[in-house]
Amino acid sequence: MSNKKLVSLFSILFLLVVLFFYLSNTYTSVEIYSMDTVIDIKVWGINRFKAVKDIEFEINKLSALFDDFSPNSEVTLINNNAGIKPVKVSYETLDIITKAKDMYDKTDGNFNIMIAPVLKLWGFKSGDFRVPEKSEIEEALKLTDINDLIISGDEVFLKKKGESIDLGGIAKGYALDKVKDIIENDNVTKAVINMGGNVFVYSKNNNEIFTIGIKHPRENGIIATVKVKSGTFVATSGDYERFFEYKGVRYCHIFDPKTGFPANKIVSATAITKTGYVGDVLSTAMFVEGKDGAFELAKRLNASCIIVDKELNVFYTDDLKGVVSVENR
Protein backbone atom coordinates (compact mmCIF):
# COMPACT_ATOMS: atom_id res chain seq x y z
CA MET A 1 0.00 0.00 0.00
CA SER A 2 1.35 3.39 -0.94
CA ASN A 3 2.07 6.00 1.64
CA LYS A 4 -0.61 8.29 0.24
CA LYS A 5 -3.32 5.68 0.53
CA LEU A 6 -2.28 4.89 4.08
CA VAL A 7 -2.51 8.55 5.06
CA SER A 8 -5.98 8.96 3.59
CA LEU A 9 -7.16 5.69 5.11
CA PHE A 10 -5.89 6.76 8.49
CA SER A 11 -7.53 10.16 8.10
CA ILE A 12 -10.89 8.64 7.27
CA LEU A 13 -10.62 6.23 10.17
CA PHE A 14 -9.74 9.05 12.50
CA LEU A 15 -12.64 11.10 11.21
CA LEU A 16 -15.01 8.18 11.84
CA VAL A 17 -13.75 7.77 15.40
CA VAL A 18 -14.19 11.49 16.03
CA LEU A 19 -17.65 11.37 14.47
CA PHE A 20 -18.60 8.38 16.61
CA PHE A 21 -17.44 10.18 19.74
CA TYR A 22 -19.27 13.31 18.71
CA LEU A 23 -22.53 11.49 17.93
CA SER A 24 -22.50 9.52 21.15
CA ASN A 25 -22.01 12.66 23.22
CA THR A 26 -24.59 14.92 21.64
CA TYR A 27 -28.28 14.68 22.23
CA THR A 28 -31.54 15.00 20.41
CA SER A 29 -34.22 17.13 21.99
CA VAL A 30 -37.81 17.05 20.79
CA GLU A 31 -41.16 18.12 22.14
CA ILE A 32 -44.23 16.12 21.31
CA TYR A 33 -47.82 16.88 22.17
CA SER A 34 -49.74 13.81 23.30
CA MET A 35 -51.71 12.49 26.32
CA ASP A 36 -53.08 16.03 26.77
CA THR A 37 -49.66 17.33 27.71
CA VAL A 38 -46.23 18.37 26.49
CA ILE A 39 -43.61 15.65 26.46
CA ASP A 40 -40.04 16.84 26.44
CA ILE A 41 -37.65 14.15 25.24
CA LYS A 42 -33.87 14.38 25.44
CA VAL A 43 -31.88 11.35 24.33
CA TRP A 44 -28.09 10.92 24.06
CA GLY A 45 -26.19 8.33 22.06
CA ILE A 46 -25.80 7.03 18.54
CA ASN A 47 -29.14 5.25 18.64
CA ARG A 48 -31.06 8.31 19.78
CA PHE A 49 -33.02 8.91 16.59
CA LYS A 50 -34.48 5.42 16.64
CA ALA A 51 -35.21 5.75 20.36
CA VAL A 52 -37.03 9.06 19.89
CA LYS A 53 -39.11 7.55 17.08
CA ASP A 54 -39.96 4.48 19.15
CA ILE A 55 -40.89 6.61 22.17
CA GLU A 56 -43.12 8.84 20.07
CA PHE A 57 -44.85 5.81 18.55
CA GLU A 58 -45.43 4.18 21.94
CA ILE A 59 -46.79 7.33 23.60
CA ASN A 60 -49.18 7.99 20.73
CA LYS A 61 -50.37 4.40 20.88
CA LEU A 62 -51.05 4.60 24.63
CA SER A 63 -52.71 7.98 24.25
CA ALA A 64 -55.08 6.53 21.65
CA LEU A 65 -56.06 3.76 24.10
CA PHE A 66 -56.36 5.77 27.34
CA ASP A 67 -57.63 9.22 26.37
CA ASP A 68 -61.15 9.52 27.79
CA PHE A 69 -61.73 12.67 25.70
CA SER A 70 -61.21 10.76 22.46
CA PRO A 71 -64.46 9.13 21.24
CA ASN A 72 -62.60 6.05 19.95
CA SER A 73 -60.37 5.17 22.87
CA GLU A 74 -60.81 1.93 24.78
CA VAL A 75 -61.38 3.89 27.98
CA THR A 76 -64.25 5.78 26.31
CA LEU A 77 -65.62 2.45 25.11
CA ILE A 78 -65.57 1.09 28.67
CA ASN A 79 -67.25 4.26 29.97
CA ASN A 80 -69.91 4.29 27.26
CA ASN A 81 -70.79 0.69 28.06
CA ALA A 82 -71.10 1.21 31.81
CA GLY A 83 -74.08 -0.78 33.08
CA ILE A 84 -74.54 -2.26 29.62
CA LYS A 85 -71.85 -4.80 28.77
CA PRO A 86 -68.21 -5.79 29.34
CA VAL A 87 -65.71 -4.45 26.81
CA LYS A 88 -62.84 -6.46 25.37
CA VAL A 89 -59.64 -4.43 25.65
CA SER A 90 -55.99 -4.62 24.64
CA TYR A 91 -53.20 -5.84 26.90
CA GLU A 92 -52.09 -2.30 27.83
CA THR A 93 -55.56 -1.14 28.89
CA LEU A 94 -56.11 -4.29 30.92
CA ASP A 95 -52.67 -3.92 32.49
CA ILE A 96 -53.05 -0.27 33.51
CA ILE A 97 -56.55 -0.79 34.95
CA THR A 98 -55.35 -3.81 36.93
CA LYS A 99 -52.43 -1.76 38.28
CA ALA A 100 -54.73 1.17 39.08
CA LYS A 101 -57.05 -1.13 41.06
CA ASP A 102 -54.07 -2.55 42.92
CA MET A 103 -52.90 0.98 43.77
CA TYR A 104 -56.36 1.77 45.14
CA ASP A 105 -55.77 -0.90 47.77
CA LYS A 106 -52.18 0.13 48.43
CA THR A 107 -53.15 3.77 49.00
CA ASP A 108 -56.18 2.94 51.18
CA GLY A 109 -58.48 4.33 48.52
CA ASN A 110 -56.78 7.72 48.28
CA PHE A 111 -56.21 7.01 44.60
CA ASN A 112 -59.31 6.01 42.69
CA ILE A 113 -59.71 5.96 38.90
CA MET A 114 -63.50 5.75 39.44
CA ILE A 115 -63.52 9.41 40.62
CA ALA A 116 -64.51 10.65 37.14
CA PRO A 117 -68.23 11.28 37.95
CA VAL A 118 -67.12 13.63 40.76
CA LEU A 119 -64.67 15.47 38.46
CA LYS A 120 -67.49 15.85 35.96
CA LEU A 121 -69.81 17.26 38.63
CA TRP A 122 -67.32 19.97 39.59
CA GLY A 123 -66.74 20.87 35.93
CA PHE A 124 -63.17 19.58 35.64
CA LYS A 125 -64.08 17.62 32.51
CA SER A 126 -65.78 20.48 30.69
CA GLY A 127 -64.13 23.57 32.16
CA ASP A 128 -67.48 24.92 33.45
CA PHE A 129 -66.37 24.97 37.07
CA ARG A 130 -68.85 25.16 39.93
CA VAL A 131 -69.15 24.17 43.59
CA PRO A 132 -71.90 21.54 43.69
CA GLU A 133 -74.45 20.97 46.45
CA LYS A 134 -73.59 18.46 49.16
CA SER A 135 -76.40 16.16 48.02
CA GLU A 136 -75.08 16.14 44.45
CA ILE A 137 -71.62 15.17 45.68
CA GLU A 138 -73.10 12.32 47.71
CA GLU A 139 -74.95 11.07 44.65
CA ALA A 140 -71.79 11.23 42.53
CA LEU A 141 -69.76 9.41 45.20
CA LYS A 142 -72.14 6.45 44.88
CA LEU A 143 -70.77 5.99 41.36
CA THR A 144 -67.14 5.71 42.50
CA ASP A 145 -67.15 2.27 44.16
CA ILE A 146 -64.01 0.45 42.97
CA ASN A 147 -65.81 -2.90 43.43
CA ASP A 148 -68.06 -1.95 40.52
CA LEU A 149 -65.00 -2.10 38.25
CA ILE A 150 -64.94 -5.71 37.10
CA ILE A 151 -61.92 -7.17 35.35
CA SER A 152 -62.40 -10.69 34.00
CA GLY A 153 -60.15 -12.26 31.40
CA ASP A 154 -59.46 -9.52 28.85
CA GLU A 155 -62.76 -7.75 29.51
CA VAL A 156 -63.52 -4.71 31.64
CA PHE A 157 -66.99 -3.87 32.90
CA LEU A 158 -68.45 -1.01 34.91
CA LYS A 159 -71.53 -2.28 36.77
CA LYS A 160 -73.65 0.87 36.96
CA LYS A 161 -74.73 3.33 34.34
CA GLY A 162 -73.06 6.71 34.88
CA GLU A 163 -69.87 5.18 36.24
CA SER A 164 -66.68 6.05 34.40
CA ILE A 165 -62.93 5.74 34.77
CA ASP A 166 -60.26 8.39 34.33
CA LEU A 167 -56.63 7.28 33.98
CA GLY A 168 -55.30 10.84 34.34
CA GLY A 169 -53.50 10.04 37.60
CA ILE A 170 -51.63 6.99 36.32
CA ALA A 171 -51.36 7.14 32.50
CA LYS A 172 -48.30 9.41 32.35
CA GLY A 173 -46.38 7.32 34.86
CA TYR A 174 -47.41 4.13 33.10
CA ALA A 175 -46.27 5.55 29.76
CA LEU A 176 -42.94 6.49 31.35
CA ASP A 177 -42.44 2.84 32.35
CA LYS A 178 -42.86 1.91 28.68
CA VAL A 179 -40.44 4.68 27.73
CA LYS A 180 -37.93 3.21 30.17
CA ASP A 181 -38.18 -0.19 28.45
CA ILE A 182 -37.63 1.41 25.05
CA ILE A 183 -34.63 3.38 26.27
CA GLU A 184 -33.03 0.26 27.73
CA ASN A 185 -33.74 -1.83 24.63
CA ASP A 186 -32.60 0.83 22.19
CA ASN A 187 -29.24 1.06 23.90
CA VAL A 188 -29.01 4.83 24.38
CA THR A 189 -26.34 6.35 26.61
CA LYS A 190 -28.50 8.83 28.47
CA ALA A 191 -32.05 10.16 28.50
CA VAL A 192 -34.15 12.75 30.30
CA ILE A 193 -37.89 12.48 29.66
CA ASN A 194 -40.37 14.98 31.06
CA MET A 195 -43.95 13.92 30.51
CA GLY A 196 -46.09 16.80 31.66
CA GLY A 197 -44.11 17.18 34.87
CA ASN A 198 -43.40 13.48 35.44
CA VAL A 199 -39.67 13.05 34.98
CA PHE A 200 -37.64 9.94 34.16
CA VAL A 201 -33.85 9.97 34.00
CA TYR A 202 -31.57 7.30 32.64
CA SER A 203 -27.85 6.90 32.11
CA LYS A 204 -25.69 3.94 31.17
CA ASN A 205 -23.23 5.32 33.67
CA ASN A 206 -24.73 4.31 37.01
CA ASN A 207 -22.73 6.94 38.85
CA GLU A 208 -24.23 9.81 36.91
CA ILE A 209 -26.24 12.16 39.08
CA PHE A 210 -29.21 14.13 37.73
CA THR A 211 -30.55 17.26 39.33
CA ILE A 212 -34.32 17.62 39.15
CA GLY A 213 -36.04 20.86 40.08
CA ILE A 214 -39.38 20.84 41.92
CA LYS A 215 -41.66 23.58 40.67
CA HIS A 216 -42.43 26.40 43.06
CA PRO A 217 -46.18 26.12 43.75
CA ARG A 218 -46.81 29.85 43.81
CA GLU A 219 -44.11 31.46 41.62
CA ASN A 220 -42.15 30.89 38.46
CA GLY A 221 -39.06 28.81 39.00
CA ILE A 222 -38.28 26.07 41.46
CA ILE A 223 -38.68 25.66 45.22
CA ALA A 224 -36.15 22.84 45.67
CA THR A 225 -33.87 20.51 43.78
CA VAL A 226 -33.25 16.82 44.30
CA LYS A 227 -30.31 14.78 43.09
CA VAL A 228 -31.23 11.36 41.73
CA LYS A 229 -29.57 8.42 39.99
CA SER A 230 -30.29 6.67 36.72
CA GLY A 231 -33.59 4.81 36.60
CA THR A 232 -35.43 7.21 38.90
CA PHE A 233 -38.91 8.62 38.37
CA VAL A 234 -39.90 11.97 39.88
CA ALA A 235 -43.62 12.83 39.87
CA THR A 236 -45.24 15.91 41.37
CA SER A 237 -48.89 16.71 42.07
CA GLY A 238 -49.76 20.28 42.92
CA ASP A 239 -52.80 22.49 43.38
CA TYR A 240 -51.44 25.01 40.85
CA GLU A 241 -51.83 22.92 37.72
CA ARG A 242 -55.58 23.05 37.20
CA PHE A 243 -57.82 24.87 39.64
CA PHE A 244 -60.54 27.47 39.97
CA GLU A 245 -61.24 29.98 42.67
CA TYR A 246 -64.67 30.71 44.12
CA LYS A 247 -65.29 33.16 46.95
CA GLY A 248 -61.59 33.25 47.72
CA VAL A 249 -61.21 29.47 48.00
CA ARG A 250 -59.00 27.50 45.65
CA TYR A 251 -60.48 24.28 44.29
CA CYS A 252 -57.88 22.12 42.54
CA HIS A 253 -58.18 19.15 40.19
CA ILE A 254 -56.99 16.52 42.67
CA PHE A 255 -59.90 15.11 44.65
CA ASP A 256 -60.16 13.28 47.92
CA PRO A 257 -62.03 10.16 46.73
CA LYS A 258 -63.62 9.74 50.17
CA THR A 259 -65.18 13.19 50.49
CA GLY A 260 -65.71 14.17 46.84
CA PHE A 261 -64.03 17.52 47.59
CA PRO A 262 -60.74 18.81 46.18
CA ALA A 263 -57.82 17.88 48.42
CA ASN A 264 -56.35 20.91 50.21
CA LYS A 265 -54.08 19.74 53.02
CA ILE A 266 -50.85 20.67 51.19
CA VAL A 267 -49.92 22.50 47.98
CA SER A 268 -47.45 20.07 46.38
CA ALA A 269 -46.37 16.45 46.75
CA THR A 270 -43.45 14.87 44.93
CA ALA A 271 -42.93 11.11 44.85
CA ILE A 272 -39.55 9.63 43.94
CA THR A 273 -39.73 5.99 42.88
CA LYS A 274 -38.18 3.26 40.76
CA THR A 275 -41.46 2.61 38.94
CA GLY A 276 -43.26 5.24 36.86
CA TYR A 277 -46.88 4.35 37.52
CA VAL A 278 -46.28 3.96 41.26
CA GLY A 279 -44.74 7.44 41.41
CA ASP A 280 -47.57 9.01 39.41
CA VAL A 281 -50.20 7.42 41.66
CA LEU A 282 -48.28 8.13 44.88
CA SER A 283 -47.86 11.84 44.16
CA THR A 284 -51.65 12.07 43.81
CA ALA A 285 -52.39 9.93 46.89
CA MET A 286 -49.78 11.85 48.92
CA PHE A 287 -51.33 15.13 47.90
CA VAL A 288 -54.68 13.84 49.19
CA GLU A 289 -53.19 12.43 52.42
CA GLY A 290 -51.23 15.49 53.49
CA LYS A 291 -47.80 15.49 55.08
CA ASP A 292 -48.09 12.76 57.75
CA GLY A 293 -50.03 10.37 55.54
CA ALA A 294 -47.60 10.99 52.69
CA PHE A 295 -44.59 10.07 54.82
CA GLU A 296 -46.37 6.94 55.99
CA LEU A 297 -47.20 5.99 52.38
CA ALA A 298 -43.61 6.59 51.32
CA LYS A 299 -42.34 4.31 54.07
CA ARG A 300 -44.85 1.57 53.29
CA LEU A 301 -44.27 1.58 49.51
CA ASN A 302 -40.52 2.10 49.61
CA ALA A 303 -40.60 5.53 48.00
CA SER A 304 -39.21 8.95 48.87
CA CYS A 305 -41.22 12.14 48.96
CA ILE A 306 -40.98 15.91 49.13
CA ILE A 307 -43.94 17.83 50.54
CA VAL A 308 -44.66 21.55 50.34
CA ASP A 309 -47.23 22.75 52.87
CA LYS A 310 -49.49 25.81 52.69
CA GLU A 311 -46.87 28.03 54.35
CA LEU A 312 -44.45 26.88 51.61
CA ASN A 313 -42.31 24.91 54.03
CA VAL A 314 -40.50 22.02 52.39
CA PHE A 315 -40.43 18.62 54.11
CA TYR A 316 -38.81 15.44 52.85
CA THR A 317 -38.22 11.84 53.90
CA ASP A 318 -35.01 11.01 55.81
CA ASP A 319 -33.47 9.11 52.90
CA LEU A 320 -33.34 12.36 50.92
CA LYS A 321 -31.16 14.15 53.49
CA GLY A 322 -28.17 15.58 51.69
CA VAL A 323 -29.66 15.27 48.19
CA VAL A 324 -32.50 17.77 48.52
CA SER A 325 -31.63 21.43 48.60
CA VAL A 326 -34.28 24.06 49.18
CA GLU A 327 -33.87 27.22 47.12
CA ASN A 328 -33.37 30.47 49.00
CA ARG A 329 -36.50 32.54 49.05
Next chain:
Amino acid sequence: MKTGDKIILIIVILSLLVGIIVKEIGISNTSTKFVVIMADGKVYEKIPLIPNLKPSTIMVKSKEGYLYVEIDNGKVHVLDSTCPDKLCIKQGWISNVGETIVCLPNRITISIVGGNESVDSISY
Protein backbone atom coordinates in the same frame (compact mmCIF):
# COMPACT_ATOMS: atom_id res chain seq x y z
CA MET B 1 -5.72 12.57 -2.71
CA LYS B 2 -4.31 15.98 -3.56
CA THR B 3 -2.61 18.29 -1.10
CA GLY B 4 -5.67 20.55 -1.08
CA ASP B 5 -7.94 17.66 -0.16
CA LYS B 6 -5.67 16.75 2.71
CA ILE B 7 -5.69 20.31 4.02
CA ILE B 8 -9.48 20.37 3.89
CA LEU B 9 -9.63 17.03 5.68
CA ILE B 10 -7.28 18.23 8.38
CA ILE B 11 -9.30 21.43 8.82
CA VAL B 12 -12.51 19.41 9.14
CA ILE B 13 -10.98 17.10 11.74
CA LEU B 14 -9.48 19.98 13.69
CA SER B 15 -12.73 21.94 13.77
CA LEU B 16 -14.60 18.85 14.92
CA LEU B 17 -12.07 18.37 17.71
CA VAL B 18 -12.32 22.00 18.76
CA GLY B 19 -16.11 21.70 18.76
CA ILE B 20 -15.99 18.62 20.97
CA ILE B 21 -13.51 20.15 23.40
CA VAL B 22 -15.63 23.29 23.72
CA LYS B 23 -18.71 21.14 24.31
CA GLU B 24 -16.99 19.04 26.97
CA ILE B 25 -15.80 22.15 28.80
CA GLY B 26 -19.32 23.49 28.73
CA ILE B 27 -20.84 20.29 30.10
CA SER B 28 -18.36 19.96 32.94
CA ASN B 29 -18.96 23.52 34.10
CA THR B 30 -22.59 23.79 35.18
CA SER B 31 -22.34 27.37 36.43
CA THR B 32 -21.79 28.76 32.93
CA LYS B 33 -24.45 30.51 30.94
CA PHE B 34 -25.79 28.87 27.82
CA VAL B 35 -27.09 30.15 24.53
CA VAL B 36 -30.16 28.14 23.60
CA ILE B 37 -31.29 28.38 20.01
CA MET B 38 -34.76 27.06 19.20
CA ALA B 39 -36.04 26.56 15.65
CA ASP B 40 -39.59 25.38 14.83
CA GLY B 41 -40.16 24.75 18.55
CA LYS B 42 -37.21 22.43 18.90
CA VAL B 43 -33.81 23.00 20.46
CA TYR B 44 -31.49 23.69 17.56
CA GLU B 45 -28.34 24.22 19.55
CA LYS B 46 -27.27 24.80 23.14
CA ILE B 47 -23.87 26.41 23.43
CA PRO B 48 -21.98 27.33 26.59
CA LEU B 49 -21.35 31.06 26.71
CA ILE B 50 -17.74 31.32 27.79
CA PRO B 51 -15.95 34.67 27.94
CA ASN B 52 -12.70 35.05 26.00
CA LEU B 53 -13.82 32.54 23.41
CA LYS B 54 -13.00 33.37 19.82
CA PRO B 55 -15.93 34.81 17.86
CA SER B 56 -17.93 32.15 16.07
CA THR B 57 -20.80 32.26 13.63
CA ILE B 58 -23.57 29.67 13.44
CA MET B 59 -26.15 29.25 10.73
CA VAL B 60 -29.60 28.43 12.09
CA LYS B 61 -32.13 26.97 9.70
CA SER B 62 -35.85 26.59 10.22
CA LYS B 63 -38.65 25.63 7.85
CA GLU B 64 -39.25 29.33 7.18
CA GLY B 65 -35.71 30.49 6.48
CA TYR B 66 -32.33 30.90 8.07
CA LEU B 67 -30.16 33.35 9.94
CA TYR B 68 -26.61 33.72 11.18
CA VAL B 69 -25.91 34.00 14.90
CA GLU B 70 -22.61 35.41 16.06
CA ILE B 71 -21.27 34.60 19.52
CA ASP B 72 -18.42 36.79 20.73
CA ASN B 73 -16.91 37.16 24.20
CA GLY B 74 -19.97 36.29 26.27
CA LYS B 75 -22.54 37.99 24.08
CA VAL B 76 -24.74 37.02 21.17
CA HIS B 77 -26.42 38.74 18.22
CA VAL B 78 -27.98 38.02 14.86
CA LEU B 79 -25.56 38.86 12.10
CA ASP B 80 -27.86 38.41 9.12
CA SER B 81 -31.27 36.91 8.42
CA THR B 82 -33.56 35.97 5.56
CA CYS B 83 -36.57 37.49 7.33
CA PRO B 84 -38.24 40.55 5.76
CA ASP B 85 -38.38 42.80 8.84
CA LYS B 86 -34.80 42.21 10.16
CA LEU B 87 -36.08 42.90 13.69
CA CYS B 88 -33.84 40.17 15.03
CA ILE B 89 -30.79 42.02 13.77
CA LYS B 90 -32.03 45.31 15.20
CA GLN B 91 -32.35 43.77 18.66
CA GLY B 92 -28.57 43.80 18.81
CA TRP B 93 -26.40 42.02 21.36
CA ILE B 94 -27.72 40.12 24.39
CA SER B 95 -25.59 38.86 27.26
CA ASN B 96 -27.73 38.51 30.42
CA VAL B 97 -29.65 35.44 31.60
CA GLY B 98 -33.27 35.72 30.58
CA GLU B 99 -32.68 37.87 27.52
CA THR B 100 -34.08 36.57 24.26
CA ILE B 101 -33.86 37.50 20.61
CA VAL B 102 -36.93 36.45 18.65
CA CYS B 103 -37.12 36.12 14.89
CA LEU B 104 -40.83 35.56 14.43
CA PRO B 105 -40.89 35.21 10.62
CA ASN B 106 -38.20 32.51 10.80
CA ARG B 107 -39.63 30.85 13.95
CA ILE B 108 -36.23 31.08 15.62
CA THR B 109 -35.43 32.23 19.16
CA ILE B 110 -32.04 32.77 20.75
CA SER B 111 -32.01 33.01 24.52
CA ILE B 112 -29.50 33.01 27.33
CA VAL B 113 -30.14 30.66 30.21
CA GLY B 114 -28.36 29.81 33.44
CA GLY B 115 -28.98 29.66 37.20
CA ASN B 116 -32.08 27.51 37.66
CA GLU B 117 -31.58 26.05 34.23
CA SER B 118 -28.69 24.05 35.61
CA VAL B 119 -31.21 21.38 36.60
CA ASP B 120 -31.70 18.51 34.17
CA SER B 121 -35.49 18.76 34.26
CA ILE B 122 -38.32 20.24 36.33
CA SER B 123 -41.06 18.15 37.94
CA TYR B 124 -44.42 19.91 38.20
